[in-house]
Amino acid sequence: MGCRGWGVLLGLATLVAAASASQRKMLTYREAALFAVDFYNRQPGIDHTFQLLSVEPQPVPDTTSKSRQEVRFVVCETVCPQADNHPDSECNIKFNGLVRNCMWLLSTEHKLPTSIITCDTVTPGKHVPANPKLKPGKGPGRHPSSGIWRGQGTPFSLPITKKPVG
Numbered sequence: 001m002g003c004r005g006w007g008v009l010l011g012l013a014t015l016v017a018a019a020s021a022s023q024r025k026m027l028t029y030r031e032a033a034l035f036a037v038d039f040y041n042r043q044p045g046i047d048h049t050f051q052l053l054s055v056e057p058q059p060v061p062d063t064t065s066k067s068r069q070e071v072r073f074v075v076c077e078t079v080c081p082q083a084d085n086h087p088d089s090e091c092n093i094k095f096n097g098l099v100r101n102c103m104w105l106l107s108t109e110h111k112l113p114t115s116i117i118t119c120d121t122v123t124p125g126k127h128v129p130a131n132p133k134l135k136p137g138k139g140p141g142r143h144p145s146s147g148i149w150r151g152q153g154t155p156f157s158l159p160i161t162k163k164p165v166g
Contacts, residue, residue: 029058033073036104050075071104
């Protein structure tokens with residue numbers, strides 16, 4: 001397994017460990033977006049960390065598909081190098097830094113739950129859409145360091161709500 005494979009595996013292990021530690025409390029929609037940004041910042045190939053810029057309004061739950069949930073958000077590049085592990089509160093937004101539309105898809109359609117994060121770079125000077133329609137691995141403005149990270153076996157309770165799990 002190459003260096004990239006180990007990095008992704010390490011990121012997934014961190015994600016699973018963090019999710020396991022907080023299984024008693026379900027994430028709010030915003031907390032889920034913050035969790036996804038933290039995971040995104042741990043991926044190889046990212047020079048500077050990203051900070052949550054906005055979270056799209058939580059969609060009306062789809063009662064026909066309880067096995068798939070999406071969290072849509074926008075992140076912006078900060079001045080903090082990825083390797084320094086600074087808390088988000090200490091990182092200023094980078095002037096002319098990258099802005100990315102992201103989607104985190106959580107699915108329990110298969111035997112093991114699946115988590116996919118997809119981010120596409122917004123072209124400079126273009127408006128950040130209020131509700132981006134992202135498709136994993138597709139779309140104009142795709143930046144070489146944009147990516148998709150998949151993890152299986154991620155223990156998330158779906159749908160994401162404010163109610164604690166007993």
